[in-house]
Amino acid sequence: MKPISINLDELDSTIDDKILEQAFGEKSLGLIIINQMPKDYLSLRDKVLKSSSxxxxxxDDILKLLEIKESIYLVGWSLGKEKLENGNFDLLKGSFYINCSFFKDSKLEGPNLSDIESFSEFKSYTIKNQWFDSIKNKEQIKQLEELKDFQKDCKALINYILQIGLxxxxxxDSYIWSHVNKEDYYSKGYLPYIVKNSxxxxxxxxxxxxxxxxxxxDFDDNLWCGEHVDHSCLTALTSAMFVDESEAISNGLENDKDFSGLYIQISTNKEKLRxxxxxxxxxxQIGSSLQExxxxxxxxxxxxxxxSKSMKNLNIARNTLAIFMQPxxxxxxxxxxxFAQYSLRxxxxNH
Incomplete structure (x- = not known):
């Protein structure tokens, strides 16, 4: 079983329902690969993924300033706050979380004031983005020199990907609408609406x-990230960049099949597919909110x-970007x- 793929320019014309059925239907993998991304995307991807290392x-003192405990560590920097399936806290990966409201309105760094007031207890989603504004110490600011364009590059890449997601x-949307019942919670136009306005x-x-x-x-069963589902409607994933951190951190390696990979569970036979x-x-790929x-x-x-076992003695990191398009x-x-109640549960x- 192979994933369905299309070229980027095909999104500008009609896509046959058979392709959508093969990608997202009942017996599908639940995902689609968009190929032939242009050079400006590749340049942004490289900048942002290298900046992750x-x-x-x-x-540690700078990273601590980028944490926000009240958000359950889902705004800004997070490391060791998320629980794995075995109950241990995840020390295998660090994350930098960014609210993408700026796709709707370039002035926004989080929800609008009415949502903040109405959902004051849901701070994972109502606290605005934590960039580097809180860092005032001159020595700490020096460390950030290589990240001077971090905010600009992240926003540009996220906006680029969300435009494709839209x-x-x-x-x-039409394919989903033709497959849901009146008692379902999906209304026509819903998916593009949330991508554009959430x-x-x-x-x-x-x-x-x-x-x-x-x-x-801290490392179990050759897993860098345990099995899970996203609680988005739709998740976008870049290809991973591998960085040899024994060399200059800016030295990105091409994706190598021997290093690691994303594996999904095939719903029809429970096997894992790379x-x-x-x-x-x-x-x-589809997330659990769309399933609900x-x-x-x-x-x-x-x-x-x-x-792989061969990675255990190497100083190679893996960087990637995921965007969760949510209600x-x-x-x-x-x-x-x-969605507030569902996601908080x-x-x-997990935390």
Missing amino acids: ILANLS KLSEKL TTTKARLLHYFPLKSIKQN IDIPRDSLVF ISCNKFNAVRHCVRT NLDDKINKSEN ILKE
Whole structure:
């Protein structure tokens, strides 16, 4: 079974329902690969993914300033706050979380004031972005020199990907609408609406630390990231960049099949399938919110990140960017919960 792929320019024309069925239908993998991304995307991807290694190697005192406890560490920097399936806290990867409201309005760094007031207890989604404004110490500012364009580059890349996500969501909308029932919570135009207008969409810049630096008891079963589903409607994933951190941190390596990879669980037989994402490609996959809203007509993709034994003695990190396109906080997604209640329940289980 192979993932369905299309070229970027195909999103500007009609996509046959057969392709959408093969990518997202009942017996599908639940994802699609978009190929032939242009050079300006590749340039932004390289800048942002290299910056993930630079960020993760900042001094602890700076990283501490980029944490926000009240957000359950889902704004700014986060390391060791998320629980793995075995109950241990995850020390294998660091994350920098970014609210993507600026896609709706370039002035926004989080939800608008009315949402903040209405959902004051849901700080994971209502606290505005934590960039480097809180860092005032001159010595600390020096460490940030290589990240002077970090905010600009991240926003540019996120906006670029979300624009593609919007095009894909417009193609998907009619297909989804033809497969849901009246009692489902999906209304026509819903998916493109949330991609364009949601103020809860999150980006997660990920840095998987070199396995050489990780204690053996923190590393289980060759997994860099345990099996899970995203609680988005749709998730975008860049290809991973591997960085040899024994060399200059800016030395990005090409994706190598021997290093590690994204694996998904095939719903029909429960086997794991490696998804190879070329450097000039993006993946879009279904998350659990769309599964809830469609009353299980569309299933969230279970996935994990595996590595190989050969990686355990190497100083090679893995960097990637995920963008979770999610409903607004007050959107109803099942019989008893809006998105705020649904996501908080999941976050409390994982943190």
